[in-house]
Amino acid sequence: MIKARGYATRHSFSRLKLFEFEREEAGTYDVEIKVLFCGVCHSDIHQAKNEWSNTVYPCMPGHEVVGTVTKVGPGVTRHAVGDMVGVGCMIDSCRECAPCKAGDQNYCESNNSWLATYNGPMVPAKKAPDGNNIYGRDNTLGGYSDVLVVNEDFVLKIPAGLAPEVAAPILCAGVTTYSPMKHWKVKDGDKVGIVGFGGLGHLGAKIAKAMGAEVTVFTTTKEKLDEAKRLGVAGVLEKDKEALKALKSSFDFILSTIPEKHDINPFVALLKRDCTLAVVGALEPLAPVNNQEVAFHRKSVAGSLIGNLADTQEILDFCAQHGIGPDIQLIPIQDINDAYDKVEAGDVRFRYVIDMASLATEAA
């Protein structure tokens, strides 16, 4: 076993603090990673606080992980000691269902769905139809730690052109916004709307722009209009009804990144005929959608969940090629609880990334 340290919480009402534990040694096909950086995703907060009612404690979040390979199992061929690598939301999937065979591990339809980097299988054994756990792990502990051991197939390569701390949020926020834009065929010259201008939204806007789209971001925060200008995209206040009216029926694709229940009707109205609004931020019931607007122009409201491994590698490489990446604020792990408060308040520009070197300085 490997001695490991990280930050975890034992209860929904507790704050994260130092947690010492052991990880399994790297098996035949596993890679041991010294974690250098880990992004802070809004999902981390939802999970730490059990807001999706599925948290297994202790909960150690972190699924935007970048580090260096320190050891590889004897069967590993894809990675070598010293490589800069990344781990996103998944560390395994069943590999046998139709989506897995099609390369869409993020839609794994096994009884337990995929194995999340933290919080165990997406469908826990007690909710699985047969009550089994194909991964043998009820819980997993994520990237808010000094070391991670992951099957090589679920380890991504960080391209040389990308700073490791900047690469981290691409592993979740990047692919979560890129995958639906790819799936719904966003192309050069398309008009793309991004609803919510936070961690996901700002990165989605940069990616859409690099894909050649004309991008408009919708935000509730007036101060963020300047940020939009700085990014070279249009910014509109969600409450600006006149501005929304002028944009009616003009978008080819809209991505909603708001991480909680919200009303998408004002944005559905902005879609062109036959176009799609995809919700990636909120995993819960949305406010009622008026089918009159949807049916009158044969629109669609869809959902999308992160992205598969190939898309994750693709967007990492794409960001390196285009010289784009998230705007990050590095923090020591000791500031994580304060960072959570700020993320919830929308007070971050735009993604916190934990500098894991801070962990080593803390006494047990």
Added chain:
Amino acid sequence: MIKARGYATRHSFSRLKLFEFEREEAGTYDVEIKVLFCGVCHSDIHQAKNEWSNTVYPCMPGHEVVGTVTKVGPGVTRHAVGDMVGVGCMIDSCRECAPCKAGDQNYCESNNSWLATYNGPMVPAKKAPDGNNIYGRDNTLGGYSDVLVVNEDFVLKIPAGLAPEVAAPILCAGVTTYSPMKHWKVKDGDKVGIVGFGGLGHLGAKIAKAMGAEVTVFTTTKEKLDEAKRLGVAGVLEKDKEALKALKSSFDFILSTIPEKHDINPFVALLKRDCTLAVVGALEPLAPVNNQEVAFHRKSVAGSLIGNLADTQEILDFCAQHGIGPDIQLIPIQDINDAYDKVEAGDVRFRYVIDMASLATEAA
């Protein structure tokens, strides 16, 4: 002017009764039609009672109209006196917008959208951005009448193999269910679900089956399970949770035909990954959709509105070729108010069609 008679209501709270009025003579490109049969659509009731808050009175419903051509304007080339023809939900559109040019008149994006067979432009002048009315008609009076005058382009041909009274509901209920199945590419061997087993649902089920799909209808009415069996399709009670559970993630396409606000979440769960549920029955806010189920399998919830002229002709011909059509109950127009009560109670098997000969027997 042509002297005309029909059934109309002057107020949302009134019942329909005999109404005498005048129609414009057929212009250069118009066809005058002696109405033989008119289907009774749930929309007729919504409109007569102003349930969509857009009714112009007097309201004379009827958009499933079949009759014989009695006169043609000098420029008419598509139809001749004596032809058996049909008129559906539309009698004109702008013909200039992108959807119209693409042949999708039902998604006309002019300021007034398309001109409905009854109740005037879909977007009335007072709601149009420029306050104009490109059709010059604030109201239109529909097929619950003895005569109709319609531009030839919006007049469909009733194929010889189809009884005129059976053809009538295909003009709305038929194309409303066929168009989305065509658009979302329902194909031989697909598993198709039809939610709601009324006028639209039963016809959609027959069409889907004729398209080669394996069809399951979902109904709240136990007695209708026998009707499903008679049609050769599977029937499931909506409240049968065990049956729904067994069907999870198994449908390629689901069509919801329920004509009022309803909860589609139980049916979204039945879709396969990457598949679509289209709502055609309800033109209002639906119950909140849980984005967790949608996102976890990249599903879509869409809407669709009737169908274009080409699809309408196509489904008329398809029904004639396959020897299918709606199950109808012929009624005299004098029974229309009673029929409305029964439609609202779900007590019709499956579509009322007015035999317009009954109108001639009524004294003024």
